[in-house]
Every structure is written in C-alpha cells, then in structure tokens.
Amino acid sequence: MKFKKFLPRTLSLGILYSLTAISSAFSIFVLILATRIESAPLIPHPKNSFCDKIVNISTEDENIVVNLKSSPTNQDITDIKNFLRFETEAFSTLLIFPFNTFQVLQYNSSTITGFYNYPFLQEYSGNMLCFSDDKAKQIQESSKIETQKFIADKIFPIHFKVSNFDNSSEYTQMKCKRKTIQKRYCVTRNLILRNNIIYFYSRILYKFPSPFLSLSSQPIPNDVVDTRLDNQPVVVKTNPLGKGGNKIQGISYFYCRGVNLGMLWHNIFDNVAPLYHTIQEVEGSVTGKDRHFIVTDIYVVEVFVLFLKMFTKYPIHNIQLEKMDIQFDICVLGLRKFNTRPLPFRNEFTTFDFSYDPKDISIPGFRETILKELRFTIPIPDPKKPLVIIPLRKNNNTRFIVNMNSVIKEMERRCKFCEFLYLNLDSLTIEWQIELISHATVLAGIHGSGLAHQIWMNSSKEHPAYVFEFLPPNYWCRDWYNAVADAFNIKYYKVFGEQIRFEEQLDKCVNVKELCISPECHDILRDQNMRINIEQLGNEWQKIVDNLEKSIP
Incomplete structure (x- = not known):
C-alpha cells in the first residue's frame, strides 16, 4: 500500500519538473526568435495599390487610355498623375514625361483617358511605367534624367503618333523635316530666344542631342560651324520671358547664310533657293510677304539682303547686331539643304566633294x-x-x-x-x-x-x-x-x-x-x-x- 501511494506522487513530481523544463525552453526559444525577427530588415510594401488596379494601357489617336479593374475613384484620378510616367525617345535620345504631367481628359466606368503636352510632332514608341509610392518619391527627388535603376511595378508598351500642333498650349512644340542631322530643319511653336540662346519651354525631362542642327543653309560639314545648335535648344520648365514677354506673331525664319555668300552660285543655291523651297514646303506657297527673317551672321552682303526683301514686308533682324528677347508664334529653325552627299564630319576633302541633286533644286x-x-x-x-x-x-x-x-x-x-x-x-x-x-x-x-x-x-x-x-x-x-x-x-x-x-x-x-x-x-x-x-x-x-x-x- 505504501508503494501504491508513493508511485502517483513520484509521477506527479516528474511531470511537474518536465513541464517546467519545457516551459523554460520554450520561453528561451521565443526570446531568441523575437530577437532574430527584430534585427531582420523590414521588407517594404507598396503604400498604394493603384498599379494593381491597371489591366492595360492603350491609345486612341494622341490620347492614352488606362483600363482599370473597377470604376475609377477620385483617389485614382490623383494616383494616375502621381505614379504613372511615360518614357520614350526623340531623335534617338531618352525623353521622359515625368509624374504630374499627365492631363486627365475624361473617365467612365472602367477607364481614365488623358494626354501629355507633347513636345514633338512625331511617332512615339515607349513604355508607360507605374511605380509604387516609395519608388515614385525617390524618382521625384532624383535630379537625373536616367531612371532605369528604378524598376517599375508594371510596364505597358504603347505606340501613337502626334501630327498637329496644339494651338491652345503655352508650351513649345517642334516638328522636324528630314531625319539626318546633316539636312534637318524644324518648324516650332512658342520657341523662345533670349540673350542669343534658344529655349524650349516644356515640362519634359530631355536634353537635345548636340549638335542638333545647323542654322546654315548648307549641310554639315559644309555649313557655317558657328551656327550649329550645340547644347541648344535648352529645355526649361518655366518661360524665361515670363508671361508678359514680347511675341512675334505669324511665321518667322531663323537661319544663317551659307559659306562664300559673295559668290553668285552660293548666294542663289545656298541661300535664296533653299529659302524659297523652305517657304514653299512649310507654307504651301510663296505668295505674300507676311513673314519675318531673323539671321545670325555679321557677314551680310547687299545681294543677300536684296533677295530676302523680296519675301518679307518687315525689317530683317540680325541677332549679331541687335538684342532680341522674343517668343515666336511659329518659327522655322534652319533651311532645307540641297547637298546630295552630306557627311557627319568635316575633313580636308569634304569642302570640295559635294554636289547638288537636280530633283532638290528643281523649284517650280x-x-x-x-x-x-x-x-x-x-x-x-x-x-x-x-x-x-x-x-x-x-x-x-x-x-x-x-x-x-x-x-x-x-x-x-x-x-x-x-x-x-x-x-x-x-x-x-x-x-x-x-x-x-x-x-x-x-x-x-x-x-x-x-x-x-x-x-x-x-x-x-x-x-x-x-x-x-x-x-x-x-x-x-x-x-x-x-x-x-x-x-x-x-x-x-x-x-x-x-x-x-x-x-x-x-x-x-x-x-x-x-x-x-x-x-x-x-x-x-x-x-x-x-x-x-x-x-x-x-x-x-x-x-x-x-x-x-x-x-x-
């Protein structure tokens, strides 16, 4: 009997001691685990779910259509500006439409439609990128144009074409003729000239390739070197002239003569004929004289002026002789070039080895x-x-x-x-x-x-x-x-x-x-x-x- 009474008591004490040990060990394990979790880095989680709401992004003409999983809310209208950016190219150079530049045009049960203030009249092929809140803030704080190091949460390829100027926009726009830098000239809206520097007023992130074009009537490398647009136009987010700046209404032609202007051939076929051809191509005809000429050259001979006066009723401005702080309504940068074999660089032979295409200089x-x-x-x-x-x-x-x-x-x-x-x-x-x-x-x-x-x-x-x-x-x-x-x-x-x-x-x-x-x-x-x-x-x-x-x- 004594033995029977003793056994349960011993078992109870053993169980008690075992439970105590297990409890202590579990406490130590929990403490160690808590310590490890506390010292581990926190994994960031997007603070918004707007990117997850996007099904796809498409285009209708110049408009961008964002398709959502559900009806857009007021917050979505804000988020689409804060977290979407468009990355593409212009003239083989990276072009970015940053956050807060998307313009909402309309929205319905499942889509938000909008557009950007497009700087160039061209075909756009690129990606609409959606970023989380944290990434978007980092990108906004970065002053660099190159942002590929920030991986987008979602990427949507798009393609569309902008063909017409937006006459209601205050920003600068540009449409260029001829693809190669040697022969390029461009038609612009709201271009700005201040202190002999050409400014491009836009909210884009972009730097023009250098040189961008030659204002000369001859192609690179046979042009007047000093009139190449190196590091110009300069892209600015605010108008250097302010809202009350002077503006030339109508169309202006901003260019420089070709070399050897004193020779009859060059005066006609590297000056007057290219100017005539450019006017005809841009305006459709050369009738009337309601156009301005701005030249950038100290060397202007009498014959040059004689021909220019045939196409304008206004004084001819020479920015080497007068200061002009002006915004142009429509401005043509450079002229059409007639050279048939323009080269990308100048060497000792290029001055002599060039010719003219009869099709180019045939001017009705x-x-x-x-x-x-x-x-x-x-x-x-x-x-x-x-x-x-x-x-x-x-x-x-x-x-x-x-x-x-x-x-x-x-x-x-x-x-x-x-x-x-x-x-x-x-x-x-x-x-x-x-x-x-x-x-x-x-x-x-x-x-x-x-x-x-x-x-x-x-x-x-x-x-x-x-x-x-x-x-x-x-x-x-x-x-x-x-x-x-x-x-x-x-x-x-x-x-x-x-x-x-x-x-x-x-x-x-x-x-x-x-x-x-x-x-x-x-x-x-x-x-x-x-x-x-x-x-x-x-x-x-x-x-x-x-x-x-x-x-x-």
Whole structure:
C-alpha cells in the first residue's frame, strides 16, 4: 500500500519538473526568435495599390487610355498623375514625361483617358511605367534624367503618333523635316530666344542631342560651324520671358547664310533657293510677304539682303547686331539643304566633294517669282533670233581663255541667225544681270562667270534654253551647272580647255583625276588659264546651233 501511494506522487513530481523544463525552453526559444525577427530588415510594401488596379494601357489617336479593374475613384484620378510616367525617345535620345504631367481628359466606368503636352510632332514608341509610392518619391527627388535603376511595378508598351500642333498650349512644340542631322530643319511653336540662346519651354525631362542642327543653309560639314545648335535648344520648365514677354506673331525664319555668300552660285543655291523651297514646303506657297527673317551672321552682303526683301514686308533682324528677347508664334529653325552627299564630319576633302541633286533644286515658280518681285516683264525669247549671252572675265588673272577672240568668231560664224551679247557682269547690278539674261536662249562661258544665271532663262520643250560651259583641263569634280540645267529643263553642253602652263604641281593634279577634290589641287585646277580647241568647240557648238534651227517656226 505504501508503494501504491508513493508511485502517483513520484509521477506527479516528474511531470511537474518536465513541464517546467519545457516551459523554460520554450520561453528561451521565443526570446531568441523575437530577437532574430527584430534585427531582420523590414521588407517594404507598396503604400498604394493603384498599379494593381491597371489591366492595360492603350491609345486612341494622341490620347492614352488606362483600363482599370473597377470604376475609377477620385483617389485614382490623383494616383494616375502621381505614379504613372511615360518614357520614350526623340531623335534617338531618352525623353521622359515625368509624374504630374499627365492631363486627365475624361473617365467612365472602367477607364481614365488623358494626354501629355507633347513636345514633338512625331511617332512615339515607349513604355508607360507605374511605380509604387516609395519608388515614385525617390524618382521625384532624383535630379537625373536616367531612371532605369528604378524598376517599375508594371510596364505597358504603347505606340501613337502626334501630327498637329496644339494651338491652345503655352508650351513649345517642334516638328522636324528630314531625319539626318546633316539636312534637318524644324518648324516650332512658342520657341523662345533670349540673350542669343534658344529655349524650349516644356515640362519634359530631355536634353537635345548636340549638335542638333545647323542654322546654315548648307549641310554639315559644309555649313557655317558657328551656327550649329550645340547644347541648344535648352529645355526649361518655366518661360524665361515670363508671361508678359514680347511675341512675334505669324511665321518667322531663323537661319544663317551659307559659306562664300559673295559668290553668285552660293548666294542663289545656298541661300535664296533653299529659302524659297523652305517657304514653299512649310507654307504651301510663296505668295505674300507676311513673314519675318531673323539671321545670325555679321557677314551680310547687299545681294543677300536684296533677295530676302523680296519675301518679307518687315525689317530683317540680325541677332549679331541687335538684342532680341522674343517668343515666336511659329518659327522655322534652319533651311532645307540641297547637298546630295552630306557627311557627319568635316575633313580636308569634304569642302570640295559635294554636289547638288537636280530633283532638290528643281523649284517650280522660282524664276517667275523673282522676276515679278523685280518688276520685270517675263520675256518670251524669239526663236528666229535667239540671244546668245557670253559673260567675259575682264581684269581677271585666273580662268582666262587666251584665245577667246577665236572662240567668239567660231561661234558667230556657225550661227548667223543668232544675236550675240558680251557682258562684263562686274560692271552691272545684280538686278540688271538678271533682267538681261532672262531674255537669253543660250548662256555660254567659262566655269563660274555667272552661269548660275541660267535659271532666269525661259526653257520649254518646244523652245529649250542652252548652257555651254568651258571647263578648265581635267576639272571634272564640279557638275553644278549641269545639275541646275537638268533641274530647270535646260540643255547642257560642255567643252574642256587645253593646258597652257606646265609645272610640277599642276602636272601632278592634271594627271591624277582623283586629286580634283583634294585641297592641294582643287583651286589649282579650277583657276587655270587655258586655250580652247576650236575644232572641238565648233563640233559641240554646232549641236546647239542645229537644235536652234529646228526650233524656228
């Protein structure tokens, strides 16, 4: 019995001791576990669930449509601005529409539709990115444009096209013509000029590639280097002129001349003709004079101004001579370029190795517009007595034909029914040169020497006009006058002169054809004095005379 009483008591004590030990061990385990949990980093959790509400994002024309899982709330309207941003490209450079720039247009039972103030009229391909609250705050605090290090919670690819300017917007917009930097020029709205710096007023995060374009009428690398837009336009979020700044209404053209403006060819085909072509392309026609010209060049010659005044009723502004703090209603940056082989960089050969595309310089109405502005009657040549004009290079030591008298006699001998007129262009005003040559049927002369004036001649299928070019020996690398003749439906003929001076450097240039475009040979070849082979001249000239006779009614 004593044994029976003792056993339960011993079992009770054992159980008690075991439970106590287990309890102590559990307490220690809980304490250790709590300590470990307390020292572990906290895993952040998005403070909003707006990204989870988005089913997809699509586009309708220029509008962006955000499709939600449920009806949008007032908070959703706020969140769509705070947590959505659009990342894309413009001119192969990252473009970001940051938070709080999305404009809500409307919403319904399951969608929110809106848009951005689009800076460029172009096709947009990019991603709508949705971020959590914490990430969005970090991005807003970052001053850097590059934000790929922030991984979006959701990514929605979109594609759309913006085609028209938003005339109700206060921000700057731009539409560029030609894709390559060498030939690019752009039409803009609300562009700003202050202290000779061009500003682009927009809420975007963007930096224009540098150089962006050349204001020159010639393409890079043959342009005026100082007029390239390096690090411009400058993107600003506030208008540098404020709300009360001066504004030029209507359309303005902001550009710089091409090189060698004092030469007739460059004044026409690297200045006036590109300007005319640009006006025609931008405005649809060149009628009227309600446009402004802003040039950026200290070197402005009289002929340059003469041509510009034909297209405007306003004073011509030169920002090198006057200060302009202005906002433009519509402004065209740069001009259309005519060069056929523009290169991305300048080297010793690019100055000489370029040509013009006849399709580019074919300018409908150009001749008639200029003659009309000069108040000249547009002439109709008499096919029974065609006028042959030969500009003479008097008082020149270069590009001189030593047997010019024999040339003239041979041409007169073969065309008894032609009327010949010999001009010293240096003694005539540009207006007088244009009027005289507009009556010609044939323009003949050595390379240069006013052959660019051929564009004023009246040429038709029934009664074509002719250009007869005398080229220095082995000077093959400038086909400019042939290109212009093709563009204006003028018949082109040529004859090469014979070498009359022999020396080591000239012989080297003449004997190696490829050296014509080199810096050491180009000018030497072009400026040779020469002799014309009268028999060769006669054979080519006779082809023109035969055609002239066929045109006689």
